Amino acid sequence: MKTNVLRNSAVAIGLGIIGASGVAQAQSPYSAPSRWNNFRPVSEKTQSAGEAAINVKNAANQIKSNAAVEELPAPIAAPDYSTHQSAPYQAAPYQTSPMPSAGFAPCEANGYSTHSYSNHSYSGSPQSSGACGSGVSAYSQAVSSNWDGTTYNGASSCNASGAGARPALFPYFGGANLLFFTLEEGAGRQIATGTNYGTGFNTSLVDPGYSTGFDISAGRYLDNGRFGLGLTYLLWNPGEEQVIGSGAAGAIRASMPQYRDVSLNFGSGPETVYDQIDGASVDSLGATNVRVSRDLQFQGIEANLYSFGLMGAQRAAYAGCGNGSVFGRGLGLGSGCGYGGATGPLARSSSGRVRVMTSHGFRWLQIDDSMETAYNVDGAPGYQAQDIYDNVDVENNLMGYQFGGMLNYCMGKRLNLNIGGKFGLYGNRAELKHRLGTETQLAYLNGDNTQTIDTTSTDTVLATLGELDLGLGYRISNAWTITGGYRVMGITGVASADDNYPNYYSSVAASGNIHADDSYLLHGGYLGMQFNW
Structure with missing residues (x-):
């Protein structure tokens, strides 16, 4: 019992110092690498003292209830580019969330800046950021988020869930x-x-x-x-x-x-x-x-x-429905390919x-x-x-x-x-x-x-x-x-x-x-x- 009390106290003091340091130095939480590519970077909100106290309390409750240690997703293996006929490579099985469909987004403001490599692709999407007090750490969100080397499944239209797909780039x-x-x-x-x-x-x-x-x-x-x-x-x-x-x-x-x-x-x-x-x-x-x-x-x-x-x-096609067309809809030239641009997505x-x-x-x-x-x-x-x-x-x-x-x-x-x-x-x-x-x-x-x-x-x-x-x-x-x-x-x-x-x-x-x-x-x-x- 005494050991648990000491351990809870130490964790509470440590997390409190981290929260206070964040307020004093106005530092932002860790940002996923994929967000380095955003045209409208997500505003990194400084943690207030009240939020730090809530986080300390949640952490203490997790420890007190002997919650299991959060497991990080396994690394994603690199796709095989040796042939254009190989089957699509599937992403590591971490949690995914649907991407809203988008017809035209030259300056992509979300974290779905993923790319197709010719006929090879593998899928995945960043985890939901979650609500305050959900228990999902910022570090876990950052690690499990896509980086700009991963791709959607290469389809040229919206999938069944309504998520936008990033097609192969029109060459x-x-x-x-x-x-x-x-x-x-x-x-x-x-x-x-x-x-x-x-x-x-x-x-x-x-x-x-x-x-x-x-x-x-x-x-x-x-x-x-x-x-x-x-x-x-x-x-x-x-x-x-x-x-x-x-x-x-x-x-x-x-x-x-x-x-x-x-x-x-x-x-x-x-x-x-x-x-x-x-x-x-x-x-x-x-x-x-x-x-x-x-x-x-x-x-x-x-x-x-x-x-x-x-x-x-590298250049990449825009994600979203209707991207395989020249003027928004119809007149497609790429047979499933999409289009990029000088200010389009890049890996x-x-x-x-x-x-x-x-x-x-x-x-x-x-x-x-x-x-x-x-x-x-x-x-x-x-x-x-x-x-x-x-x-x-x-x-x-x-x-x-x-x-x-x-x-x-x-x-x-x-x-x-x-x-x-x-x-x-x-x-x-x-x-x-x-x-x-x-x-x-x-x-x-x-x-x-x-x-x-x-x-x-x-x-x-x-x-x-x-x-x-x-x-x-x-x-x-x-x-x-x-x-x-x-x-x-x-x-x-x-x-x-x-x-x-x-x-x-x-x-x-x-x-x-x-x-x-x-x-x-x-x-x-x-x-x-x-x-x-």
Whole structure:
């Protein structure tokens, strides 16, 4: 009798100290690992002194009545993934409770974040939290709760008890965006003076403004949603830009001093191109207008291997009825499969509202930049065969490795914030083609008509590409998300057309060398949709 009294007293004192410590330090009870994945984590209520006293009394009564020691459930064995034909693996026989059906829950707020592994699954659900004074300890609830490596039975519909089922993840994903981009460049290169543009006739007049492009992506999940392999194609082609500056014959002056080093023969002997343009030549009254044209295009393909979350997380389909459909009900594509998403369930996610996706990949980006400066010097309206044309065409082909990441923050049941970026190192194979003359003859170095200005040169240099993306996503169903945001893409170590006009013609070789030391900055908004991403 004395022993029982001492034992009860010791337990009461110990539990009282624990309860008081909880109040003093505002610590929360143990949280089940599965709840680390909740978008709305369960509020951990601090135990009050009165509740601690009730718990002490209940514990003392249990000991006094010689209650049996609570047995913890046996560990759950890992499922066998070696074949897709094996029978479903059944969970350990701990107590289960039905899960309420759910049609659409992008930001899952309960503890049923369980996942299917291809065709293999095993079932189970967390124990009921129980009422106060039920005698079920918080530790027992935590141990017996599911963690995000366990799954439901893989069915695509509700079971007989009305519990939601988590189907296998639909393995394909994709998306498309309209890109409203513009090119940001410097002040440009001066072309001519004496036109109706005054001293402001330069290459910046033909920089492309806001124009529409697109990107389109498609991919497949690998290793039961742990990874994804995707391809993306991008095209931005703003079309040709053109501007014409007019002036009186003999008043226009070319702002290209290198034209003094090369000549053309219009019948009275060789005369410099510079004199042909400003009217000092015997055979020319001078240019009456100057036309500058530019045609620019960006296109590329990238292949990326994606991984989801941290510590080996994986994509999973949403649980609930109707998840095997594209728009809530009907139009199913997965034959029993369900859909996930950027803010959908993950096994071992980094946190409740945050999703982190990283990527490693290969990218090819091609930039074509062509510029022509034409001088009307033949006295006839329009541009004819005997007018002077200065053409510079460059092509950049970037190929190399890139690393990227995307952070998705769930702001509500349907809305999520996306912050991402990519950075890559590339080898750029740059090529320059340069021609100066009329349509029928080439300009040549003064005094040597064999040294014509029609050259091609190439070079391989190191280039970099950085991309930043800030946007929002609104989920209209478990399968589809509307996206929009702003994207910036900066590229260095490339050749641009206006930067490759020669500064002198001391030799043909020198004038034909390519200079791949320029940069491009693309930026603008985008709007699109993603499927099961």
